[in-house]
Amino acid sequence: MPELTLVEAVNLALAHELARDPEVVLLGQDIGKAGGVFRATDGLWQRFGAERVIDTPLAESTIVGVSVGMAAQGMRPVAEIQFMGFIFPAFNQIATAVARMRNRTRGRITLPLVIRMPFGGGIHAPEHHSESTEALLAHLPGLKVVIPSTPARAYGLLLAAIRDPDPVIFLEPKRIYRQQREYVEDDGEAYPLEACFVEREGSDVTLVSWGAMMKETREAAERLAQDGISCEVIDVVTVAPLDVATLVESVQKTGRCVVVQEAPRSGGVASEIAAELAEKAILSLIAPIERVTGYDTIMPYPRTEHRYMPTVSRIVEAVQRVMEFH
Amino acid sequence: MATAARGGRKARPAGTGGELVARFEVRYLRFLDERGEWVAEPPAELLDPELQLRNYRDMLLLRRFDHKVLMLHRTGRMGTYPGTMGQEAVGVGMARPLTERDVLVPYYRSATDLYVRGAALHEILLYWMGDERGSDFKAPHMKHDFPIPICIGSQLPQAAGVATAIKLRGEQGRAVLTAVGDGGTSQGDFYETLNVAGAWNLPLVIVINNNRWALTEPTCAQTACQTLAQKAVAGGFEGIQVDGNDIFAVQAAVAAALDKARRGQGPTLIEALTYRLCAHTTIDNAARYVPKEELEAANAAEPLVRLRRWLQNQGILDDRLEAKLENEIKDEIEQEVELALNTPLPPPEAMFDYLYAELPEKLWPQRAEVIARERGTGDA
Numbered sequence: 209m210p211e212l213t214l215v216e217a218v219n220l221a222l223a224h225e226l227a228r229d230p231e232v233v234l235l236g237q238d239i240g241k242a243g244g245v246f247r248a249t250d251g252l253w254q255r256f257g258a259e260r261v262i263d264t265p266l267a268e269s270t271i272v273g274v275s276v277g278m279a280a281q282g283m284r285p286v287a288e289i290q291f292m293g294f295i296f297p298a299f300n301q302i303a304t305a306v307a308r309m310r311n312r313t314r315g316r317i318t319l320p321l322v323i324r325m326p327f328g329g330g331i332h333a334p335e336h337h338s339e340s341t342e343a344l345l346a347h348l349p350g351l352k353v354v355i356p357s358t359p360a361r362a363y364g365l366l367l368a369a370i371r372d373p374d375p376v377i378f379l380e381p382k383r384i385y386r387q388q389r390e391y392v393e394d395d396g397e398a399y400p401l402e403a404c405f406v407e408r409e410g411s412d413v414t415l416v417s418w419g420a421m422m423k424e425t426r427e428a429a430e431r432l433a434q435d436g437i438s439c440e441v442i443d444v445v446t447v448a449p450l451d452v453a454t455l456v457e458s459v460q461k462t463g464r465c466v467v468v469q470e471a472p473r474s475g476g477v478a479s480e481i482a483a484e485l486a487e488k489a490i491l492s493l494i495a496p497i498e499r500v501t502g503y504d505t506i507m508p509y510p511r512t513e514h515r516y517m518p519t520v521s522r523i524v525e526a527v528q529r530v531m532e533f534h
Numbered sequence: 535m536a537t538a539a540r541g542g543r544k545a546r547p548a549g550t551g552g553e554l555v556a557r558f559e560v561r562y563l564r565f566l567d568e569r570g571e572w573v574a575e576p577p578a579e580l581l582d583p584e585l586q587l588r589n590y591r592d593m594l595l596l597r598r599f600d601h602k603v604l605m606l607h608r609t610g611r612m613g614t615y616p617g618t619m620g621q622e623a624v625g626v627g628m629a630r631p632l633t634e635r636d637v638l639v640p641y642y643r644s645a646t647d648l649y650v651r652g653a654a655l656h657e658i659l660l661y662w663m664g665d666e667r668g669s670d671f672k673a674p675h676m677k678h679d680f681p682i683p684i685c686i687g688s689q690l691p692q693a694a695g696v697a698t699a700i701k702l703r704g705e706q707g708r709a710v711l712t713a714v715g716d717g718g719t720s721q722g723d724f725y726e727t728l729n730v731a732g733a734w735n736l737p738l739v740i741v742i743n744n745n746r747w748a749l750t751e752p753t754c755a756q757t758a759c760q761t762l763a764q765k766a767v768a769g770g771f772e773g774i775q776v777d778g779n780d781i782f783a784v785q786a787a788v789a790a791a792l793d794k795a796r797r798g799q800g801p802t803l804i805e806a807l808t809y810r811l812c813a814h815t816t817i818d819n820a821a822r823y824v825p826k827e828e829l830e831a832a833n834a835a836e837p838l839v840r841l842r843r844w845l846q847n848q849g850i851l852d853d854r855l856e857a858k859l860e861n862e863i864k865d866e867i868e869q870e871v872e873l874a875l876n877t878p879l880p881p882p883e884a885m886f887d888y889l890y891a892e893l894p895e896k897l898w899p900q901r902a903e904v905i906a907r908e909r910g911t912g913d914a
């Protein structure tokens with residue numbers, strides 16, 4: 209088994225579940241014969257047929273609404289939205305049905321469905337192909353919002369998402385779709401959906417991020433280690449509902465926290481993390497929690513998107529500030 | 535005019551008889567065939583040599599422009615770009631009959647109609663190079679025209695909104711022209727627009743660029759309908775199909791529909807049948823999914839050659855004039871490309887300065903930070 213990229217690991221997990229469970233069906237635009245615009249479903253139509261890997265009309269509300277109906281019959285639809293920026297025609301379905309059906313019917317109808325989509329900037333794509341609006345989804349009670357940052361996590365978390373009894377939004381950081389290769393065993397082992405990954409232990413400061421920004425966060429931790437600053441690095445993975453306990457435990461140890469998020473600054477997941485830590489770990493904190501984020505603006509188009517994206521140096525500077533705070 | 539579709543042709547009756555209460559027909563409009571020969575008599579005003587030479591020149595320019603953009607992309611100087619090759623008659627034919635008082639609400643594959651409308655090539659280039667200023671059309675008569683929308687279908691209810699404003703204000707002689715792809719007709723926004731346009735009898739013309747593909751999906755993956763034009767039936771107004779490779783047919787249909795709208799006689803849906811002779815965008819490889827024979831047939835029916843043949847047969851165009859046009863076109867494209875490539879980046883604060891009429895206090899520190907970072911002081 210060769211080493212896989214993140215998007216290849218997504219493909220592997222989809223193939224595994226299609227083979228394991230006849231109720232699993234993929235739906236989306238251009239996902240069939242063409243294998244999807246990022247090749248996430250490459251070869252699956254050929255292998256599993258047009259009734260398991262379905263090309264839909266160009267209508268996101270159709271994709272999600274139809275998934276709701278199928279899931280209500282006990283099928284396990286895995287819907288693909290081509291880019292996160294095109295979720296909005298389906299937002300009505302997500303907010304008024306996907307997130308609510310279990311609650312609305314007091315558990316009589318449940319929706320074991322997954323909505324996958326690539327998200328995030330830095331790939332020089334046109335408008336609506338670069339945003340990070342995970343907070344819009346994370347804000348809806350009834351949804352789980354999961355974001356892998358390595359090939360192995362993409363595989364294990366996508367298995368878990370498909371097997372979960374509730375709807376899961378699965379956000380794929382496309383900037384790192386092909387950036388890292390890793391050995392991924394096709395063992396069908398799901399990862400837990402409700403846990404953060406503490407991927408580097410440290411004692412001075414807790415660095416928290418998710419998705420593509422994990423790349424910059426890891427690099428910052430490396431760079432800071434050379435200056436003798438020990439960072440604990442946490443990949444949040446499930447931005448809703450948050451694994452608050454792991455975050456609190458880490459901050460109780462380090463006393464400092466920097467949260468890195470690509471999305472705009474205000475009202476995002478980083479704000480929620482900071483609020484939880486302020487409530488639950490205030491006495492452990494020896495410096496203010498810092499957020500390194502995108503700006504509160506529309507994601508600039510490709511010529512200037514670099515001005516928006518958080519960088520390794522911005523993270524390093526923030527860590528230096530919390531280290532120097534007294 | 536041939537009849538392209540009749541209601542009920544495919545549908546099987548579900549019930550047990552009953553009286554026939556409705557019926558529909560869709561007509562197909564075509565004047566000039568692939569060989570450049572008339573199959574029907576076009577409206578006399580379209581036979582004006584100057585007009586058709588102008589149409590030809592613009593179509594040729596857009597064909598050359600498409601190629602130029604592809605080359606720029608290959609050398610890393612251009613972002614993702616949706617080509618218009620093969621669809622020039624749709625864009626040029628639809629934008630030509632617009633008056634300055636009308637409003638254009640384009641879809642995203644629309645360099646053709648935007649150019650004819652008056653957008654400069656460097657504006658179109660800047661937009662697709664990833665510069666917001668490309669949507670700030672400088673031609674004064676484009677003041678109310680909408681920018682390129684990427685979210686498929688979203689422009690349609692907005693176009694209905696512009697038409698509603700025109701209607702509520704009782705403005706005679708103004709209409710709205712909008713466009714959508716064949717794939718875009720699957721969106722709820724498309725059907726909602728048909729509905730409101732019919733219900734309110736809006737001065738709106740919707741052109742469907744049916745180029746047979748929505749990215750990798752053929753039109754039959756979108757709909758069971760025999761024509762897309764017949765979707766107007768559900769809106770309660772007229773839908774017609776035209777040969778989208780025949781500029782005479784496109785222009786005649788759109789001109790008549792705009793006239794009707796300007797007179798307060800309501801909306802029209804026009805399905806222009808053409809073919810995407812290029813890839814979906816500069817980052818797509820259409821050879822992976824477009825059948826070769828289909829592409830060959832489409833190439834034989836393309837819009838530019840037939841207009842050229844007709845102009846030549848009329849003695850309007852000869853080799854000398856063709857060479858002169860090519861030179862003029864080359865110069866214009868080169869100049870506009872230079873202009874776009876040499877446009878400096880906007881200042882960093884531009885990412886804040888167009889968010890609101892007045893920047894809220896909370897955002898001033900962020901604005902200061904991006905300026906400081908750009909200056910390299912990094913002190914924010």
Ligand SMILES: Cc1ncc(C[n+]2csc(CCOP(=O)(O)OP(=O)(O)O)c2C)c(N)n1
Pocket residue numbers: 237266268290294297643684685686687714715716717718719743745747748749810814
């Ligand atoms: C709401 C939305 N969903 C998906 C996309 C991605 N997308 C861009 S173009 C395209 C196909 C459009 O096909 P069609 O409407 O036929 O227009 P054409 O590209 O052929 O001009 C798709 C799926 C999008 N831009 N917007």
Ligand SMILES: [Mg+2]
Pocket residue numbers: 715716717743744745746747748749
């Ligand atoms: Mg199309």
